[in-house]
Structure formats: C-alpha cells, structure tokens
Amino acid sequence: MSRRLLGLLLVLPALAVIALLFILPLIMSAVGAFQVDGAFGWGNFVKTFDLYTKDIIFTVVIVSLSTVLIGLASIAIGGYLTLGNNPVAVSILRFLYRWPMFIPFIVVGQLMRTFLAKNGMMNNAAVSLGLMTPMETMSFLDWRGIVFAFVWKQTPFVALLVAGAMASLNRDTIEAARNLGASKLRVLFEIIVPQVAVTLTVGLILSFVTMMSVLSVPLMINAQSPTMLTADIAFRVNAYGDYGVANALGLISLVLASSVAWIYLRISLKERT
Amino acid sequence: MKRFSYAAIAITLAAFPVKAAELTVATAGDQNMVDYINQYLGPLFEKTYPGNTVRAVGTGPGDSGSQKLLERFDAQAAAKSEKWDVDVAVVHEKFVGPMVTKNYLAKYRGDIETGSLVTRDNAKMALGTNVDGYVMPMFNSQTALAYNPDLVSKPPQSYAELADWAKAHPKQFGYNGIKGGASGVSFVMGWIYAFGDSDANTLMNGPFNADDTKKWDGAFKSLADFTTNATLTPGNAGTLDLLSRGEIAMGPVWVDMFYSWQASGQLPPTMKLILPAPGMPGQPMHYVIPEKTAQKELAEKFVALATSPKVQAEGIVKRFNWYPGIDADKVKAELDDATWNKLFVDISPADLAEKGKPFPIAPYNSAILEAYEKSVK
Numbered sequence: 248m249s250r251r252l253l254g255l256l257l258v259l260p261a262l263a264v265i266a267l268l269f270i271l272p273l274i275m276s277a278v279g280a281f282q283v284d285g286a287f288g289w290g291n292f293v294k295t296f297d298l299y300t301k302d303i304i305f306t307v308v309i310v311s312l313s314t315v316l317i318g319l320a321s322i323a324i325g326g327y328l329t330l331g332n333n334p335v336a337v338s339i340l341r342f343l344y345r346w347p348m349f350i351p352f353i354v355v356g357q358l359m360r361t362f363l364a365k366n367g368m369m370n371n372a373a374v375s376l377g378l379m380t381p382m383e384t385m386s387f388l389d390w391r392g393i394v395f396a397f398v399w400k401q402t403p404f405v406a407l408l409v410a411g412a413m414a415s416l417n418r419d420t421i422e423a424a425r426n427l428g429a430s431k432l433r434v435l436f437e438i439i440v441p442q443v444a445v446t447l448t449v450g451l452i453l454s455f456v457t458m459m460s461v462l463s464v465p466l467m468i469n470a471q472s473p474t475m476l477t478a479d480i481a482f483r484v485n486a487y488g489d490y491g492v493a494n495a496l497g498l499i500s501l502v503l504a505s506s507v508a509w510i511y512l513r514i515s516l517k518e519r520t
Numbered sequence: 521m522k523r524f525s526y527a528a529i530a531i532t533l534a535a536f537p538v539k540a541a542e543l544t545v546a547t548a549g550d551q552n553m554v555d556y557i558n559q560y561l562g563p564l565f566e567k568t569y570p571g572n573t574v575r576a577v578g579t580g581p582g583d584s585g586s587q588k589l590l591e592r593f594d595a596q597a598a599a600k601s602e603k604w605d606v607d608v609a610v611v612h613e614k615f616v617g618p619m620v621t622k623n624y625l626a627k628y629r630g631d632i633e634t635g636s637l638v639t640r641d642n643a644k645m646a647l648g649t650n651v652d653g654y655v656m657p658m659f660n661s662q663t664a665l666a667y668n669p670d671l672v673s674k675p676p677q678s679y680a681e682l683a684d685w686a687k688a689h690p691k692q693f694g695y696n697g698i699k700g701g702a703s704g705v706s707f708v709m710g711w712i713y714a715f716g717d718s719d720a721n722t723l724m725n726g727p728f729n730a731d732d733t734k735k736w737d738g739a740f741k742s743l744a745d746f747t748t749n750a751t752l753t754p755g756n757a758g759t760l761d762l763l764s765r766g767e768i769a770m771g772p773v774w775v776d777m778f779y780s781w782q783a784s785g786q787l788p789p790t791m792k793l794i795l796p797a798p799g800m801p802g803q804p805m806h807y808v809i810p811e812k813t814a815q816k817e818l819a820e821k822f823v824a825l826a827t828s829p830k831v832q833a834e835g836i837v838k839r840f841n842w843y844p845g846i847d848a849d850k851v852k853a854e855l856d857d858a859t860w861n862k863l864f865v866d867i868s869p870a871d872l873a874e875k876g877k878p879f880p881i882a883p884y885n886s887a888i889l890e891a892y893e894k895s896v897k
C-alpha cells in the first residue's frame with residue numbers, strides 16, 4: 248500500500264464524521280427550507296418574512312451592538328493589563344476577568360433573570376445605596392438584558408485573545424511613545440490597538456457567530472416579540488412541528504453568520520500568504 | 521477453531537436476553553416528572569413486581585419534550601424496527617392525536633383494571649382526535665389567574681372585567697406571551713374563547729372550518745392593545761417570580777405550579793387564584809404504550825399501578841397538587857379531607873366543571889398561535 252493511500256485511509260474516519268454529521272444535515276436543512284408539502288417553492292420564506300422580519304432585524308441589531316460593546320470592553324481590559332501601573336490592581340483584574348468564560352450560557356441567563364429584574368439584585372443594591380427609590384426601579388429583562396448577558400459572557404473570551412496579543416507586542420514602540428509624551432489613552436488607541444487589530448477582529452467575529460446561535464439566553468430573558476431568531480426556530484419546531492419555516496429561519500441566520508465568517512476567511516488567507 | 525468457539529459463545533449469549541426485565545419509561549415535562557418516576561413510581565413498581573427495574577428518561581420540558589417522543593416514534597417506524605425502545609411514554613395531550621392517527625400506540629385501556637375508572641371526556645377525544653382506549657390520563661392540570669390580594673382587592677370575574685382592570689392598572693398584569701411556556705398560551709386561547717367572533721365550542725370540539733380563522737381580527741386587536749399595557753414575563757416560572765417579588769399584581773399560571781411554589785415557600789401564602797369567565801384551558805398528560813413495545817404486559821402493569829386510586833391520591837394529588845387523572849371520587853376516598861380540600865381552596869369543583877376548558881383542537885390551536893405572532897408585536 249502506498250503511503251499516500253495510507254494517509255487517505257487515516258483521515259477517512261474524520262472526513263466521514265464531518266460529511267455525515269455536519270455537511271449532510273446542513274444540506275438537508277437547506278433543501279428543507281425550500282420544500283412546502285413535498286414540492287419546491289418559496290412558501291417558507293414568504294411566511295418567514297411575513298412573520299419574522301422584525302425578529303431578523305432585532306437579532307442583527309442586538310448581536311452587532313453586543314459585538315461593539317464586547318470590543319470596547321476587551322480593549323479596556325487588555326489595555327489596563329498592558330499599561331496599568333498598579334501591580335495589585337492588574338493581578339486582581341487578571342484573576343477576575345476570565346471567570347464568566349467558564350459559565351454556560353444557560354446559567355448566565357438564569358443569573359441575569361434575578362440580577363436584572365425590577366426588584367432584582369442590581370436595583371436592590373442601588374436602592375439600598377440610596378441611588379434611587381423603589382418606585383424608580385425598572386426591569387431590564389428585555390433587549391437590554393440580552394445585550395448585558397452577551398457582553399458579560401463573551402467579553403472575557405475576546406479579552407483573553409486581545410490581552411495575549413498585547414502582551415506579545417514589542418514594548419519598545421510603547422516605551423518610545425511614552426517617552427515622547429503620549430498619554431496612556433493615546434498609546435492604547437494609536438500604538439497598541441492597531442497592532443492587535445487582526446486578533447481583535449477574529450475574536451469579535453467568533454463571538455458574533457456564537458451569539459447568533461445562543462438559544463438559552465433569549466429564551467430565559469426575553470422570548471417575547473420581537474425576539475431572537477433562535478427562539479423563533481425553537482418555537483416553529485415545538486409548537487407547530489413545522490421544520491420548513493424553521494429551516495428557512497436557520498438558513499437566514501446562516502447567511503448572517505457567514506457574512507462575517509467571510510471576513511474571517513479573508514483575514515486568515517492574508518495571514519498565510 | 522478457537523476463534524469459532526468464541527464466536528459461537530458470543531452468538532449464544534446474544535440470543536438469550538437477560539431474564540430480569542427493564543422497563544423504559546420516557547416522559548416529557550419538567551425535571552419533576554422524571555423525579556416522580558425515579559423516586560416514587562419506579563421504586564413502588566419494583567417493590568410490587570420484584571425482579572424488574574424501571575428506567576426513567578426525560579425528554580425535556582414543554583411541548584418540545586413530547587415532540588421529541590413523536591419524532592423518535594417516527595424514526596423507529598420509518599426504520600421498520602420490530603421492537604421499539606420505549607415501553608411507556610408520558611406525553612402532552614396535543615401529541616396523542618398524531619400518535620394514534622399514525623398507528624403507533626396500543627389500544628390498551630380496556631385491558632387494565634383501572635381503565636374503567638376514567639371518567640373525563642378528554643380521555644376519549646384529544647384536541648379533536650378520537651383516542652378512546654389508547655390513553656390513560658396521568659393527571660389533569662388547569663391554568664388560572666393568580667393575584668396578590670394586597671394589591672387587588674376585587675379580582676376581575678371575567679376576561680371583560682380583566683381587560684378593564686388592566687387598562688386602569690398599567691403593567692400590573694403580567695403574562696409570558698406564547699413562546700415562553702403554556703400558561704401564556706392558555707391565557708391567549710381563553711382570550712379568543714371570550715372575544716373571538718367564532719363559536720368557542722367549535723374551537724374546542726371541531727370540526728375545523730378555515731373561515732373561522734378570519735373571525736379573530738377584533739379579538740387580536742384588543743389583545744395587542746392589552747399587551748402594550750401588560751408586563752411580559754420570562755416563562756411560566758417568570759410570572760410566578762414577578763408575582764412573588766411584587767412586580768406584577770396578577771398573571772396566568774398553572775394551578776399545580778402555583779400550589780407547589782406556595783408549599784415550598786417560593787410564593788407568599790396570601791396569593792390567591794381565580795378562574796375568570798368564560799374559562800381558561802387546562803390539559804391532561806397521558807400514559808401511552810407503543811404498539812411495538814417489547815414488554816406490553818409489564819408496561820400495562822406499570823400504567824395500571826400508576827393510575828390506581830392509591831397512587832393517584834398519594835403521588836398525583838398529595839405530592840404534586842395535580843387534579844387526578846381518574847374519577848375524582850375514587851381518589852378522594854384514599855385521602856384525608858384536608859389534603860383533598862387543599863386542591864379546591866380558591867377554585868371550587870363547580871368552578872372547575874364550568875370554567876375549566878380544553879385547549880382548541882390542533883388546527884385551530886396552530887392558527888391562533890400564528891395569528892398571535894402576526895398581530896401582537
């Protein structure tokens with residue numbers, strides 16, 4: 248047996264798993280999106296846009312807003328870890344910021360339900376500190392709750408990547424800028440961030456795609472109208488047994504996710520050449 | 521030669537299944553359903569019929585749990601399996617119809633002695649499909665409005681009064697829409713029974729007429745207005761959460777969940793229930809046995825035990841505050857008055873008989889949900 252054939256044989260199980268468990272179901276659900284009562288047609292998409300246009304826009308807005316906030320927060324964390332002067336504060340931050348990464352989304356949803364409610368922990372703390380009266384409190388269990396949960400959960404992941412990239416930068420550039428009198432903020436945004444831009448973008452894209460697929464958080468915080476596409480997909484299947492429209496919704500979220508994945512592919516291609 | 525003898529041993533072993541039988545009971549519903557079988561029903565069965573074991577499998581809360589069971593049956597039927605891997609299943613009312621129509625289930629009620637104790641009509645018809653003989657009700661549950669008497673001195677007696685009350689008290693009524701659990705769905709169905717221009721009895725009993733689905737515009741318009749004045753809660757438990765923290769004063773809940781939360785101290789004991797006219801839906805969970813179970817006889821024994829008056833009294837009424845699945849009088853005889861009356865503190869048996877409604881038949885059910893998605897945004 249030639250070495251080449253042997254090599255092919257060795258990767259065959261892995262290839263088979265990918266083909267059978269990923270590619271085949273993907274093709275089946277894509278085909279299913281165009282099937283109405285056994286015949287091909289656009290019916291599922293007509294219904295999807297009729298009922299869920301608002302939810303599609305809502306999903307894009309929520310996930311994009313979360314991505315921007317995650318970017319800002321992770322730059323802030325990474326920046327302080329790189330430029331911070333107080334070693335104690337830096338090590339406390341380094342210790343603390345990663346924790347949410349190890350908490351599953353469903354638990355995040357549960358935490359936020361009691362934290363962000365009208366009489367939840369956040370408002371109660373504000374009331375007992377005298378910052379507001381009980382009458383002024385309001386519930387954050389709507390779109391803001393989803394954004395809050397996403398940012399809280401995904402920031403550590405991006406911050407971990409960004410902080411790693413920042414730590415491996417050549418410190419000479421930073422020192423030079425400081426010597427010439429640049430403020431820390433200016434060093435962060437004009438020297439450091441441009442150098443870690445690729446890592447930051449990759450982290451944000453991976454977060455974007457992850458957030459597109461989360462069902463538990465919208466289900467636990469705000470499964471109302473408008474809600475995220477994942478909640479609608481679950482509802483189509485569970486309430487109507489309707490896989491056609493669910494597949495159509497899935498295909499739309501696939502298109503949304505792949506539009507950012509395309510950027511990811513371009514970046515990784517550029518890195519190779 | 522040696523290899524052959526190993527193979528022979530292996531084949532012989534495979535040909536003689538182990539004698540002690542394991543009964544697989546798959547249940548839709550929350551964790552408490554799995555616990556009920558694992559901690560109460562299973563051990564009781566193992567004690568009554570020694571040598572057998574019960575394995576409980578939970579398929580997930582809500583309709584999706586039953587949907588998964590239906591899909592599992594679909595798959596095994598499509599694969600033409602001779603023996604299916606589920607012996608007893610506990611499913612929601614909505615999914616029994618399709619299972620019977622597709623000939624997946626055994627008609628076993630006449631074969632077990634507790635079969636004659638079933639009295640309610642919902643064991644004969646399940647949302648418009650004739651299922652007589654195929655199901656044994658495990659319990660009946662009911663939705664109602666829970667309210668905080670400190671904030672609501674005179675609770676609304678009907679949907680019409682409720683609409684006025686909610687207008688006068690913005691954001692004090694909370695419900696969970698239709699995507700966060702069935703108590704919200706039930707509230708919406710009740711709204712259409714009350715305000716839809718179609719005949720509510722037709723919605724509940726059929727026959728389906730597509731023209732009826734166009735008669736709800738006015739009802740949904742008023743529901744959309746009502747909803748802007750209401751608080752939307754995250755799920756069945758979310759409504760109770762908000763109620764217990766005083767964030768809302770009233771909302772639709774499952775009666776059994778309400779009592780269980782009160783019993784465990786998650787809900788203040790002062791909270792009360794009311795069933796507004798013309799009524800709100802409730803539904804049974806059913807025990808079913810697949811036609812192709814490997815252990816039909818044992819499965820029947822299991823269901824017979826689970827629906828015996830003693831188990832219904834001890835397990836269903838006392839532990840879970842569910843309304844019994846079989847004739848209530850037979851169950852009442854097994855319980856002390858205090859436990860029994862606890863079920864009827866706020867909602868009398870007469871109320872329940874008059875205002876406890878079934879859900880609409882399946883095609884109307886889907887049509888109402890979709891109309892809600894379209895109009896209440």
